[in-house]
Amino acid sequence: MADNLLEVKNLKKYFNTPRGPLHAVDDITFTIERGHTLGVVGESGCGKSTLGRTIIGLLESTQGEIRFEGLDITHPDMKRKKELCKEMQMVFQDPFSSLNPRRCVAELIAEPLKIFKVYKFAKERDERVFELMDVVGLDRRFATSYPHELDGGRRQRIGIARALAMDPKFIVCDEPVSALDVSIQAQVLNLLQDLQDERGLTYIIITHDLSVVRHISDEIMVMYLGCMVEKCDAKELFVHTLHPYTKGLLSAIPIPTVKEKKPPVLLEGELTSPINPKPVCRFANRCKYCTEQCLQSAPALEEVLPGHFVACHHVREINGL
């Protein structure tokens, strides 16, 4: 049996709105092996950030189960929650607002160490802070700088250093590079990857940028309106794209060449409302393969190819399997 660090079973997170429950995350099940990376992709508003926040415990799940190292952490009490903070950490999307503007870099990185009172003496703690700055590639001369004096990449490095301070096993990266310049994106992604190799970290990388997940993930999960529509090996997804939504998503990646031209798969129509959705295929109104069946029942996730799960009624016909 594989060594699963995180298991998520039928996780649901609904928000109560005046017009009814908003299904942000609807019935999602997956596992992540220790040391692996799961990429979660989908367009804005598909619930991928909510998924990350629910797993990390910032949001309370509506239903379902989250297991971390085999233990149920769906509804932890205060003490357990604090303990979990040592094991699970998060890297935030916006390095401009995720750092307290009144703290200097060293204080920001030392914060988790102070909360858990790891070191008795300030000197030891400073030592550790410098060590962490080295690990994430932040020059020590920035220790007394304030976040607003640094660029986005360096700020994100502070965020990563903070996340690493307690030596967690698992990190949720919520759009870790989407606020950064392309050149810095690569640096930060490489840093995340190096850290994974060194420390055996497990990641969930949440992003809307497919080239990012392709670069870093072992497995990719595609979300659409709170549901998982496709999940498989990262390489497999780009070779055998099965779900019509994923096809549209993939063809939106710009190809850096002028010679090769592929007819783009364009998606039409708007997202259906995530508030109280009908039990049908949520992608139906934008799908060119849509039939009666799609408008009557929601497709279940099935293993179409080994290790390749797709939720679509017509996946076999579309792809000629």
Added chain:
Amino acid sequence: MSKQTKAPRKKEKKASQFSEVMGRLRRNKLAMVSLAVIILIILAAIFANYVAPYDYAKQDMHNRFLYPSLQHLCGTDNFGRDIFSRIIYGARYSLVVSVIAVAIAVVGGAILGATSGYFGGLYDTIVQRIIDILMAIPSFLLAVVISASLGTGIMSSALAIAVGMMSVFERIMRSSVLQIRDQEFIEAAKVTGASTARIIFHEIIPNALSPIIVNATLCISSAIIAISGLSFIGLGIPAPTPEWGTLLSAGRDYIRDFWPMVTFPGVAIVITIIAFNLLGDGLRDAMDPRLKQ
């Protein structure tokens, strides 16, 4: 350490935010003069027994109603007491009471505002409605009622003034907290394992503090007026104590015949208030450089 930085920066990096604010404040001449005046008044109040030329309570019936001279800088009052000495001793009471009042108002208002902004919900609603009620009553009237029921004295006057002032600080704090609460670094703190108290006191309040500090400086002057007003109508600090309002009130009877008794305490109040107001304005500009440019 800052000199080793190679990257070109517009300005030299300062050691802390405090020194940065002080640096900007230093360029504001009016604020610096006010600060000097305030420090002078505070020093005079602390070392009153060395600064004041006479005992504030010593009566000299032969020298009543003396006009200002070199012996008596501000003249003498109806009991022959030196007005200048009385004003200097009075600074003690006026400043102490107003500082205590503002301190109570700031601490109470900040805690109430921060918690009600952070938690929201029913607690927020209840606190806000209570503050609404407090705000509906004119603050001086409120102070009169409270000090009438608590009796005279330093603490009760301070408390009476603080209650009326607290609502302002509560509202300021709450609105800043509402802005800060939803920023990502609060979530980041939660993920780090910070307790709610730590989030409120370490993450939120330091970021919401600058408008509070500015307002506190401005409020000290209104507290001075309020305590003078209370003493003037006999509810603040009782008569023999040379509080500024008490001095004014004592001079009221002689306002037509002997001007120094009301004028000099009044001038003392005005100078102190203007100094605090200008310092407050300067602080606001220094803490939020965007306002000035």
